[in-house]
Amino acid sequence: MADRPRRDVHGLNYKSLSEYGIPDVGETKEEKKLEDPSSVKRKLDVRDEKKSLSSAKKKLAAALxxxxxxxxxxxxxxxxxxxxxxxxxxxxxxxxxxxxxxxxxxxxxxxxxxxxxxxxxEVVTSKKVLVFTDSIGKYLDDIICMDLVAVRGARIYSLRNMIKGRDICLANYSHIIIHLGTNDIVNNSVDKIIADFRELIVTIKSYSSSIKIFISSILPRPVDFSYTGNKCKSVNLELSRMCSKSNLSYIRSFKRFFHKGIPVRSLFAFKDGGLHLNEAGQYELRQCFQHAINHM
Structure with a gap:
């Protein structure tokens, strides 16, 4: 094997190489050694400046x-x-x-x-109701749109005589509720009572043909129910038929005061043996009349 050419490494300053770099091609050691230190410093400054500029650009880019x-x-x-x-x-x-x-x-x-x-x-002002009753309804004077005439001991003919005698002016009223017959039931027959009611209706119509007539049923009273009960039931049945035939309105008041074939004792006064109504009974009768008035 041919001997390799021997590299001439004598005279190289490795510290200088590290500091100044490897010489360019064709550059001799002498030329390298003769390079101006200030020029080297400028190169280093330029390199540092480039690095600073690059760093600044990066920082600027990051900031942006x-x-x-x-x-x-x-x-x-x-x-x-x-x-x-x-x-x-x-x-x-x-x-x-x-x-x-x-x-x-x-x-x-x-x-x-x-x-x-x-x-x-307007309905209230145009509706004027007269309620004519015996003493059983004497405390029903607080119903709206209603005038109450309660006559103690009144019978069916009592109202007829008062109308004829001009004691009551029917021209002032649009409706009349008649609650009579309680004092007629004891001494008069069913036929007599119905005949008196018919005569009363004729009298009312002769004095006021436009008035609307309501007949309230006779209440079954505990005081005399033992001998008037059946008659009271018969009269109420005939009154209902009469009103239906004559185009009159019938108020079934007795239903509130009658239960299982006998009068409701708790609705009648105790002192007079059940002749008149107590406060509870007055309330029930008032409700009957108020309901009728509301639907007139």
Missing amino acids: SLDKSCNEDDVENEELRCLRAELKSTEDDLKSQRLQNEKLKLKEELKRKQQELEKEK
Whole structure:
């Protein structure tokens, strides 16, 4: 094997190589050694300046990126704030509109109720009712739209005589409720009682043809029910038939005072043996008349 050429390594200063770099091609050791130190320093400064510039560019790029990111966050946050503000404004408008709608509905409902009230007042003012009764109904004077004439011991003919004698002016009334017969039931027959009622109806119609007539049934009284009970039942049945044939209104008052074939004792006074009504009985009879008046 041929001997390899021997590398001439004598005379190399490795410290200088480290500091000044490897000489360019064709550059001799002598030329390298003769390079101006100030020039080397300038090269180092340029290299450092380039490094500083590169670092500054990187920092600037990072700063710009961060600023861009912050700007994007600010834009996103501003959009969120706008959306939240718009949502709150819409919710407030919706709440306000709902309140306004509710007010309008209430105003309409109030107006409708006021109109209904006025109509009811017109009905009340145009409806004038006379109630004629014996002493059993003497405490029923607090019913609206009603004038009460309660005559102690009154019989069916009593009302007929008062109308004929002009003691009662039927022209002042649109309706009349007749609650009589209690004092007739003991001494008169069923036929006599019905005949008296028919004559009374004719008399009323002759003095006021437009008046509406209501006949209230005879109440079964505990005081004399043992010998008037069946007659009372028969009279009420015939009165119902008479009203139906004559186009009159019949008030079934006895139903509130009759239970399982006998009078309801708790609705009649105890001191007189059940001749008159107590407060509970008066309430029940008042309800009968009030119901009839409300549906006139």
